[in-house]
Amino acid sequence: MRDILFSALKGRQADYIEIRLENSNSSRLVYRGERLEEAGRSSSTGGNVRALVKGGWGFVSFNSLDNLGDHVAIAVEQARQVGREESKFSQVAAIDDRVEAAYGKNPLDIPLSTKKAILDEYNKLMLGTSGVQTTSIGYTDSRKTVTLANTDGAFIGQSRIDVNLRLSAIASSDGDVQQVGVSIGSKGDFSVVENLHDRVKEIAKRAVALLSAPQVQGGNYTVVLDPVLAGVFVHEAFGHLSEADHIYENQQLREIMVLGKRFGGKHLNIVDGAAVPGLRGSYKYDDEGTPATKTYLIKEGVLNSRLHSRETAAKMNEKPTGNARAINYQYPPIVRMTNTYIEPGNTTFEDMIGDIKEGMYAREWYGGTTSLEMFTFSAGEAYMIRNGRIAEMVKPVVLTGNVFSTLDNIDAIGNDLDMNQGGGCGKAGQSPLPVSNGSPHIRIRSCLVGGK
């Protein structure tokens, strides 16, 4: 393999070329209510070539590994048609390494019948809850091997195993329909999918309870976010703005996002890093062959660093951080998050809610999105806080903020960091990319909440 790749790369007129080959296998189980709607297996083989000539890029993706040399030639020719300036691309030491998939309880060793039996139990628990109309379950596990070779001489093979489960209970009465879901994931450990019976019962009960929960009045509230929702918040509110590909070609944004600028209080530290071990966004090398790092995006409230590919790092005269990722061989790598979190502080949950006269406690998540400046994130469950205590449950809410004010409105950070491994991130058509995010409980003063 090595010889085939390097001989295809040899003697080309380009500033940089890489070839990525990929092979993956996955299993999938999908339920709707009592029905197992899909038990399926899939396999995928393909690859791509990316070439850089005078600052312009060519990219070719394919399924057949025959004619690799032709694919390289087309990518180089396309890059040549684009390139008009000097290429800028950070140097990274050429690495020769093989990384085997790390796993706990390997999902690939577990028969489909066992996986089905576990999901059957959860499904029965939800469907057996009085008031639950139906359910939705999606389970996937996959093993993927990616081989990278580039004109620097790097030759890296990496395998990973991914496990993902989403369960939803749907309750209905008098034309109203409410749902509560939970997402679970891991990098190659099936045991996270086991022993969820109590959690599953809980989401079913909550879906039913939501039918009688009131809708909140929209407006500005003091909100407390649980670690799961605060993780989604930090991903949307700041993570995406830290991706240098949003900034590097934009002079005005570069001025706004200058390192050293204050975004929050001294207690605020935000980290992203694939080098943080054992999480769903962890890896040893990114898809450009750069070793993973741990990056402080915000340190003591101040913009400290950002996430880079080799191109964005070179263009901004900063160091590559190992954040260039592609969801599969059909796409070029772009700057992505990995494991993103707010570091713990020292406020207890009781202290955090203790002095709130009227506010909201928002937990779990449906989703989130950002326009860099403004962002939204939605809670899976929500409660009013009244006179320092958690009060009645309300229907789930969508919250919004503005990066230039909301981070500064975080006035308390808990001591209970927890990582959510069930999420997937979407960017430029590449979705869902395995990431994790997390936080301790946090409190935000004056957060805008949608409502009647």
Add this chain to the structure above:
Amino acid sequence: MEEILEIARKACESAEVFHLVSKRTPVQFEANRLKQIQTKEAVATALRVTKNGRMGFAQASGPIKPQELVDMALETSEFGFKIDFQFPPLRSFDKLDIYDPAVEKIKLDDMVGLGQAIIDAVCSHTPGILCEGGVSRGTAEIAIANTSGGRAGYKRTAYSISMDGQLVRDGDILYVGDIRSSCRPITEHKPVITEITRQLELARNNATIRSGSLPAIFTPFGVAGALLAPLISAFNGKTVLDGASPLRDKKGQKIFDQRFSFRDDPTLPFQPGSTPFDDEGVPARRNTLVDKGVVKQFYYDLHTAALAGTASTGNGNRSGGMPSPSTHALVIDPGQAPPDDMLKDIKEGIIIEQLMGAEQGNILNGDFSGNVLLGYKVENGNITGRVKDTMVYGNVYELLKNIVAIGNDARWIAGYVNTPSIYCSSIAVSSKQ
């Protein structure tokens, strides 16, 4: 394909092979300049088999040995659902124009020129704006074969232009954009420029809006982004079957305003959502979902239709797994109101162009809430500027029951929905001010 079917026929009771070959060539612009040219080729094969009365499924991207694919499908059939339908004996289909050989002949230079012409015009209208987007051409060939006999296939071409502009001013970021697509080459760049500069003009100044219940106009982009997802979910035969659709027992009832009619229409020539048959080989057809406010029909694939005791409506589509019900191209009937006339009687109101987060709520019951990413304030019949840091909350069924007017400005959004502006009597607005 035939080889897979032969091997499967020996080992199974019945089988169906779905085969897709596609090639796409996008040229991409970043920061007002050409950045990347791509060529993407893909081959995918999916196999459904029935064994001992149960359904098995396997798929492969890229090359795979036929025997291996059959074995994978057989392995899953042990757990699959009990089959309740037959693979249809494929027949001939009405001719539909979705292939234009001119698309394959377009030169890369012409695609680059088209994108650059749009960027140059937008930049000269608004200096400092950064455009990002692309022009793409592609072809796809789809073939289906099953053990009930017959073979069917079609070839389609696709061409699209998408362009977004980002304008940063004093810690304030404005996004504008447009997207057009067709099965034929798009050579006219002016409509995209006109749309983007229209948005820029309206958003030139920022305006403050009060919290409260206000009249709201959803532009075609606003309808597509904020109102459609709950409807697509509610009319899905599977959601109806599961009892999770608020419309499950509403067939024949008037749920929406008299003027609201919408349908799924895959029969229009040269539209990217058009197709002669769905991904299970069932003829695709025009399917009226709502007629004059009355719920008429839901949409089904073969399996869901069998469970519901009805027939497939030709909506079995594949998006990464087994076929499931999905729409092809939604069309909302236009009204008579010119967009400018709709504003005239509004004392204070909001126009919603882009809503962020709308799909993140409980779409099952029609509730949505989102941040107005691009929207304008209406004051005494005039648009006074862009609204920011503002949330709206509404319920699709309430809004579409209380329509004030429907615009005569219907247009395609990304080729999958054709909609006019819709003026609704009120929406809950929460503002940061």
